[in-house]
Amino acid sequence: MDIRTFDVFDDDLFHSYNQIYRAAELFERPDAPVWSEHEAAVTFRKPDDAEHWAAYAAFDGDTMVGSSFLASPQLDNTHMTWGAVYVAPELRRRGIGGELVEHLVRTTAEAGRPIILAEASYDFARRDDHPYRRFAEKHGFALASTEISRVLGLPVPETQLQAWIEEAAPHHTAYKVESYVGDLPDHILPSFCHVTNQLALDAPTGDIEFEAEAITPEVWRQKEAKIKEQGRTLLTTVAADERGEAVAVTNMAAPGDDPAKVFQWATLVLRGHRGHRLGLAIKARNLLELQRLLPDRRQVWTSNEEHNGPMLDINVKMGFEPVEILAEFQRKLDV
Structure with missing residues (x-):
């Protein structure tokens, strides 16, 4: 598996990238708010002096099997990044998400930033042991703040x-x-x-x-x-x-x-x-x-x-x- 950047102006590749994101976000959350493909494309394609957005994807041969992003503040809070990884439900438990996380961690460290943030949404009933929380903790992340979506x-x-x-x-x-x-x-x-x-x-x-x-x-x-x-x-x-x-x-x-x-x-x-x-x-x-x-x-x-x-x-x-x-x-x- 190869993790790399890709041309976000390539409509076919970006469609694949966004489809993985949507499948992951809507899994068990069919009414969750998600970006449209157009909104996401503008985010990654249009320059932003306040925050740099980088898109990455995991490829198995020529097939995109996972996606991630890393946002890096440019004017303030330059000691941190925040990111996310996405794997379609049918491709989970194959190590794709873990490799994407560690790639974001390495990229953050190589930029000299000592903190990386990430977030996940899940049901109240599983707040202490949801798989997303266990996945984050497995990769060295600690729960730092809890918000309530309303x-x-x-x-x-x-x-x-x-x-x-x-x-x-x-x-x-x-x-x-x-x-x-x-x-x-x-x-x-x-x-x-x-x-x-x-x-x-x-x-x-x-x-x-x-x-x-x-x-x-x-x-x-x-x-x-x-x-x-x-x-x-x-x-x-x-x-x-x-x-x-x-x-x-x-x-x-x-x-x-x-x-x-x-x-x-x-x-x-x-x-x-x-x-x-x-x-x-x-x-x-x-x-x-x-x-x-x-x-x-x-x-x-x-x-x-x-x-x-x-x-x-x-x-x-x-x-x-x-x-x-x-x-x-x-x-x-x-x-």
Whole structure:
């Protein structure tokens, strides 16, 4: 078996790569959210100054039998990588996945990075002994953080969304809540980036130690261009202070290739501005804008570290239901 990079612009090879990914992700999880082939292709083909994405595949002769990727931050957290391996269910237990993992580990070490991260989703009932966890531990990874994936069924009655907005409003009269579809306006972008950069520091991350991100307005514009090329619709709501600067942000992405799902991305309120119900206010407002713009969507997917009490409280209040474990694993390397 040979593990190597391949030409991600070769449509036939990339189709094989993506088919293995989909088969692995949907195994025993038929409703799991997955990237479309187009979304994945844009991720690997379009340059990204913030993160380098490398695709690898395992070949038995000319046949692709496994796939993997390794993402390497370029502006911050340059001491780590994060990756994943995929093997179709019918080809498992042949050592393919193990060789792919060790290839990612070697590649990380050769880059001088002492930490590699990986994640896996599985049922609550097997959180302590699921085969994915045992596989990770066999290859030297330790469980470092546990998130809970949750799903909100849509639509939420607009009267309920308005009620949450009105419930929060008396607590943040000094702030202005604004919503945007697609690209953010120039005036809010620097402060939006500042808030976004704090997420890795302020949100619980278990035993994983992150640095603050270093996203700049220029880098975010690059991300917006990639999001649009992937066919996703980005919805963002911010709370701005009296200076007009964002102090709380939330955003969601609606994929063009999956007309039912929406993905909740970041939500964060800066520490000095907490206690004003801004988290509830911006999440309810963003959901209201989503349902007005895309009324046929049926699910919002999100995940939070299981000890992130304030955000879990908001998600439970809004009706998000737990569906599975999202386990984060870490392996420390001698480099």
